[in-house]
Amino acid sequence: MRDGSAQDVLPCLPVMLRLRGQRCVVVGGGAVAARRAASLVACGAQVVVVAPAMDPKLDELLIERAERGYEAGDLDGAFLVVIATDNPAVNQRVADEAAEAGVLINRADNAGAGDLTVMAHDRRGPLTLAVDTGQTSAAAAKAIRAELLEALDDDWITLLTEARPWRAKIQSSVPDDSERARRLRQLADDTAMQTLKHQGVSALRARLQAVAEGRADD
Ligand SMILES: C[C@@]1(CC(=O)O)c2cc3[nH]c(cc4nc(cc5[nH]c(cc(n2)[C@H]1CCC(=O)O)[C@@](C)(CC(=O)O)[C@@H]5CCC(=O)O)C(CC(=O)O)=C4CCC(=O)O)c(CCC(=O)O)c3CC(=O)O
Numbered sequence: 001m002r003d004g005s006a007q008d009v010l011p012c013l014p015v016m017l018r019l020r021g022q023r024c025v026v027v028g029g030g031a032v033a034a035r036r037a038a039s040l041v042a043c044g045a046q047v048v049v050v051a052p053a054m055d056p057k058l059d060e061l062l063i064e065r066a067e068r069g070y071e072a073g074d075l076d077g078a079f080l081v082v083i084a085t086d087n088p089a090v091n092q093r094v095a096d097e098a099a100e101a102g103v104l105i106n107r108a109d110n111a112g113a114g115d116l117t118v119m120a121h122d123r124r125g126p127l128t129l130a131v132d133t134g135q136t137s138a139a140a141a142k143a144i145r146a147e148l149l150e151a152l153d154d155d156w157i158t159l160l161t162e163a164r165p166w167r168a169k170i171q172s173s174v175p176d177d178s179e180r181a182r183r184l185r186q187l188a189d190d191t192a193m194q195t196l197k198h199q200g201v202s203a204l205r206a207r208l209q210a211v212a213e214g215r216a217d218d
Pocket residue numbers: 031032035036039106107108111116117118119120121131132133134135136137138139141142145
């Protein structure tokens with residue numbers, strides 16, 4: 001039962017949602033709705049915002065707008081709904097209809113009663129850093145995210161960016177499971193990192209090519 005309390009003692013599974021082309025409905029058009037809509041658009045979702053009044057920040061986004069109150073049927077075909085109006089009765093009605101239709105729920109007014117939380121996050125190349133405080137403090141999540149980003153060794157970003165194209169090549173060209181696993185591990189292992197740090201990015205590229213071709217033994 002998603003009542004906002006039972007889940008509080010249970011951990012949540014952190015996941016990465018692939019939203020390209022998925023219909024995501026945002027009910028409400030205030031500051032919270034604008035923030036979540038921007039995050040959804042950034043992931044390639046097809047975003048519909050339903051609200052009688054829209055925050056000007058929504059003007060900057062590629063979204064479909066329904067400038068009116070929520071109506072039955074608004075969730076048809078939706079993968080996810082963000083519930084972010086300032087009217088508790090409307091929020092509850094949308095949550096009930098979403099649960100009935102099996103639509104994933106993010107609730108601004110009562111996160112624990114929904115299916116998912118949007119974490120404080122930032123991206124650097126292929127890397128995503130995300131922080132959740134278990135509904136304790138969005139402000140703390142934001143501050144911790146900034147601290148982690150500050151502490152992050154930028155060489156990880158270079159390493160991941162350089163390693164990324166080789167991954168698919170190894171996946172498709174090495175049929176043996178353990179040899180494939182060995183090469184995939186070598187793509188971002190300590191030797192790769194030390195090569196980058198001490199010999200630079202050209203040496204890393206040479207190392208990664210050797211790894212992909214099975215010419216790197218250590
Ligand atoms: C549970 C959760 C909702 C969920 O996603 O399910 C939630 C809840 C609440 N937020 C509140 C306030 C604000 N939140 C933000 C910003 C963000 N809030 C986000 C996430 C979450 N917020 C989830 C918690 C994650 C966790 O538990 O760690 C981020 C990460 C993602 C996003 O919102 O898109 C985004 C950071 C963006 C970044 O990283 O830059 C700002 C603006 C700012 O700080 O700039 C304000 C103040 C201004 C304002 O009111 O807007 C309040 C108090 C309401 C009140 O009573 O006044 C509650 C309710 C409560 O704390 O109980």
